[in-house]
Amino acid sequence: MDLELRHLKIVRAVAEAGSVTKAATQLGLAQPSLTAQLKRIERTLGGALFERDRNGARPTPLGELVLTRARVLLPAVRELQEDAVRFANTYEGIPGFRIGATHGPILGGLVERLTVAHPNTPVSTRTSWSSRELTTMVSAGRLDFALIGTCGDAPPPAADIMTWSVVGADPVFVLLRKDHPMAGEKELELSDLADEAWAVAPGDGCFADCFAGTCARAGFVPKTMYETDVGTCLHLVKVGKAVALCQATFELTAELVMMPIAGAPLRWRHLLGWHSDSIAARAAPSLAHHAREAYADAIGRSSRYTDWLVANPEYGAVP
CATH class of the missing domain: 3.40.190.290 (D-Maltodextrin-Binding Protein; domain 2)
Structure with missing residues (x-):
């Protein structure tokens, strides 16, 4: 499986919510479905991203690395999308x-x-x-x-x-x-x-x-x-x-x-x-x-x- 932006959004959501259950609710997914997706992401990245127990989910050192990169990449991609929309709606691609x-x-x-x-x-x-x-x-x-x-x-x-x-x-x-x-x-x-x-x-x-x-x-x-x-x-x-x-x-x-x-x-x-x-x-x-x-x-x-x-x-x- 290739890593996609939606996978980074899942990792970020789990980290911000502090638990897989809360993240699933916020993302509008069933908890088992989110758990399965998270396991596939962890297999792709080579290790566990969260330590999970009854108190919630905490990022592992690998999880912290992925989160650090995700917090850079996701805003950058959103900015790229916004710039592309503005560019597409300007005349001849001229910003002003x-x-x-x-x-x-x-x-x-x-x-x-x-x-x-x-x-x-x-x-x-x-x-x-x-x-x-x-x-x-x-x-x-x-x-x-x-x-x-x-x-x-x-x-x-x-x-x-x-x-x-x-x-x-x-x-x-x-x-x-x-x-x-x-x-x-x-x-x-x-x-x-x-x-x-x-x-x-x-x-x-x-x-x-x-x-x-x-x-x-x-x-x-x-x-x-x-x-x-x-x-x-x-x-x-x-x-x-x-x-x-x-x-x-x-x-x-x-x-x-x-x-x-x-x-x-x-x-x-x-x-x-x-x-x-x-x-x-x-x-x-x-x-x-x-x-x-x-x-x-x-x-x-x-x-x-x-x-x-x-x-x-x-x-x-x-x-």
């Missing part, structure tokens, strides 16, 4: 989606979609202003995916080890106060804002240089640039101390107006990236699909952008 993102319109909708589509696969997030930091974390295995933005056609970081998929491309618009003199226009020339202070969220790409170059071609140099968090950017616009650069998917508040810039001189691409050789790469096509759906939802929430796209279909979601 660890997603890093810079500021953008996609992350919230992506998390919402993933938790609905794959409820047994945990999702965690991390945000940073630095696309390089997030890419480094993906390369090191600390994140599975990175949602970042790049200015125009600028290449994403670490293209040698990362795979990047374009989710969508937006023009850069301008946020104005609702009572700003230009707020009623269909679009504006960048030079119309030459005397304004500007607010922009930070980043580590080439956007600041591209904006400066675009302003120079429009005939002016921005007199003041506030590089700060999104909340502060919005506050400065609301109190009339600045205008702000924004993605065209920005969700407006009642105090603000979003204005297209004539000719769309500034462009922003949304990218989803993953390490080319990672386990997470298996789920990349599905994740990219969900990211594009979340991005399309963000476009749909911006009526100004939706109207603008009718005449500029080269922007927006990538099929």
